[in-house]
Amino acid sequence: MRPLTTSARRLFVPLLALGLVAAACGDDDDDASSDATPPAPVETAAPSDGSTAPSDDTATTAPSDDTAAPSDDTAPPEDLGTVRVGLVCGGMTPIVAQIAMNTDAFTNAGLEVEKLCFDGGSEGIQALIGGSLDIFLGSFEHVASTRAQGLDTRAFAVINKVFPYWALTKTDAEFQSVADLAGEVVGVTSPGSLSETGLRVAVAEAGIDFEELRVIGAGSGATMRAALDAGQVAAGMVSEPGISELTLSGEYRILWEPTFPYISIVVLGSESWAADHADALTAFLDVLEETAERAGTDTAWALEAMKSEGFEVDDAALEAAVERSLEAVPDGLRVTAEDVQSTSDILIDVGRLEEPITLEDGFDFTYLDS
Numbered sequence: 001m002r003p004l005t006t007s008a009r010r011l012f013v014p015l016l017a018l019g020l021v022a023a024a025c026g027d028d029d030d031d032a033s034s035d036a037t038p039p040a041p042v043e044t045a046a047p048s049d050g051s052t053a054p055s056d057d058t059a060t061t062a063p064s065d066d067t068a069a070p071s072d073d074t075a076p077p078e079d080l081g082t083v084r085v086g087l088v089c090g091g092m093t094p095i096v097a098q099i100a101m102n103t104d105a106f107t108n109a110g111l112e113v114e115k116l117c118f119d120g121g122s123e124g125i126q127a128l129i130g131g132s133l134d135i136f137l138g139s140f141e142h143v144a145s146t147r148a149q150g151l152d153t154r155a156f157a158v159i160n161k162v163f164p165y166w167a168l169t170k171t172d173a174e175f176q177s178v179a180d181l182a183g184e185v186v187g188v189t190s191p192g193s194l195s196e197t198g199l200r201v202a203v204a205e206a207g208i209d210f211e212e213l214r215v216i217g218a219g220s221g222a223t224m225r226a227a228l229d230a231g232q233v234a235a236g237m238v239s240e241p242g243i244s245e246l247t248l249s250g251e252y253r254i255l256w257e258p259t260f261p262y263i264s265i266v267v268l269g270s271e272s273w274a275a276d277h278a279d280a281l282t283a284f285l286d287v288l289e290e291t292a293e294r295a296g297t298d299t300a301w302a303l304e305a306m307k308s309e310g311f312e313v314d315d316a317a318l319e320a321a322v323e324r325s326l327e328a329v330p331d332g333l334r335v336t337a338e339d340v341q342s343t344s345d346i347l348i349d350v351g352r353l354e355e356p357i358t359l360e361d362g363f364d365f366t367y368l369d370s
Contacts, residue, residue, distance in 0.1 A: 077110035080280045086124045087137040089117035090220050091239045092306065093164045093265045094137040095325040096333075100291040102308040109283045120190060128153075134273055135284070139194050140263040140343050143362040144353050154364040155266035156274065157285050158335045159292075162328035163258035164265075165198040166243050169235040170228065171253045178206035178256050187218030187233035194264070195220075195237035200350040202256040222312065228252070241321035245313040248320065263335055263343045264328075266363075274367065281367050285333065289368065292329045299323060334365055 085101075087094050100106055106113045118124040121138045125146065128136045136142070137159065146153040167186075169175050175184070188195040196215065203210045218227040218236055225246065227233045235255050238246060246252035267285065274281050295302035303322050311318060337359040344356035 077108065078279075080110040080283050081277075082112040082114055083277075083280055083284055084114045084116060084132070084134045085137065085284075086116045086118055086127055086133040086135070088120060088124065091164070092241060092309070092311075092321060092325045093160045093239065093328075095302075095306070095322070096159045096288050096292045096295070096329055097137055098309060099295055099302050099305040100287050102305040103291075105287045105291055106284070109287050111280060111283055111287070113284075120193065128268065128270075134269060134277070135281075136268045137265055138268050140266055140362075141194075141197075141347060141352055142268055143266060144344070144347070144355075144357040146268075147357070147362060148355070152271040153268060154271050154274070155268055155362055156281065156364055156367050157267040157288060157333040158263055158265070158330050158363075159267060159288060159333060160265035160325075160328045161261060161263050161330045161335055161339060163198055163201075163260065163262040164239040164328070165195045165237040166239075166254055166258070167199065167202055167235050167256035168228070168238050168243070168246055168252045169255045171251055173234065175234060175255060178202045179208050181235055181255075182208050182212040183214075184234035185214045185216060185232065187216055187224060187227050187236035189220045189224070189237065190217040191215070193217075195239070197347070197350055197352055198258060199237055201258070201260070201346060204349065205256075240325050241311050241313045241318055244320040244324065245317040248317050260346065261339055261342050262346065263339055267333075271364070274364070278367065285368050289333055292326075292333065295326055296329075299326070302326065333368060335359075335363075 085097070087097065092098060101113055101115055116127070116133065118127070121136075121142060124133065124136045124138055125142050127133045129146070129151065140155070143153060143155045167178060175181055186199060188199055190196075199213075199215065200210055203213065216233065218224050218233055220239065221242060224236050224238055224242065228236050228246075243254075247254065267288070269281070299319070299322065303319055306318065306322050311321075313321070340357065340359045340362070344353060344358075347353040348356060
């Protein structure tokens with residue numbers, strides 16, 4: 001069995017012909033221990049021909065576990081090949097996939113997963129359409145925007161259904177609400193990104209116009225914190241583990257947090273690839289679902305796996321971030337028609353979608369049921 005590949009490498013795919021698709025997609029920038037259980041010893045069955053088993057004095061010693069032939073349960077899994085998976089690295093919105101990649105979960109299922117990192121969702125979508133990716137872990141918006149261009153994309157599972165970005169400001173700042181940010185500089189990860197979508201919602205809820213803010217791209221993680229520390233932005237849109245890191249430090253407080261249901265990260269691919277690789281896709285989704293179930297009851301295992309991501313935060317902040325992120329994983333990696341409608345409505349309200357997308361149009365959960 002080949003070892004699981006988890007090395008990240010940056011990928012840029014210049015696809016001029018697909019510029020319209022990329023422009024329609026916002027960025028998804030977010031800012032190992034083995035999980036294999038040894039097989040139980042195989043017990044020798046009693047004779048089935050009605051004869052009596054020999055007594056202790058005359059019995060022949062059964063083979064030890066070391067010499068017994070392996071049972072079907074210990075047979076190597078079928079080799080399902082390699083699946084190239086892209087995601088926006090630096091955060092933990094796709095936490096279930098990250099945990100699985102940082103353990104031997106995919107290897108045990110017969111899959112080799114090649115992890116490819118991108119700076120934003122637009123690049124990832126270009127790579128998916130161009131054939132450099134098999135699966136992209138990206139935002140709901142990409143389902144709608146790519147299908148609107150006539151592409152055969154579908155979401156095969158949902159791995160995060162909570163909006164990931166919160167607005168933070170310094171603890172001693174004078175701002176008490178988003179409405180107080182009128183005329184101020186506010187940082188998002190990048191223009192047109194998922195974080196900007198969140199800021200637009202926050203501004204609409206506050207009853208002010210988005211144009212009243214001076215919005216700049218301030219990056220994520222350490223770069224966003226640097227902008228906040230230096231006072232270059234009055235507030236910034238931050239995701240985990242940054243939310244936990246900054247608020248636990250006591251230097252920052254929450255100015256706005258989302259309270260609406262929102263499908264933020266989906267497992268996105270083409271219907272044609274899925275049909276041709278049904279076994280691999282089914283196994284991939286099975287691993288995600290099993291990882292979600294285990295992580296929900298074994299936080300220590302999930303935390304150890306997420307340490308491999310290399311976040312520059314202390315253990316307390318990372319633990320809080322992992323626990324909060326796992327709460328965003330939907331049961332069974334599925335959502336309802338109401339969830340889809342709610343997310344579509346929000347995107348239409350902030351001008352990111354023109355037409356709503358339905359559960360039937362954008363999602364195919366049949367591979368989860370296989």
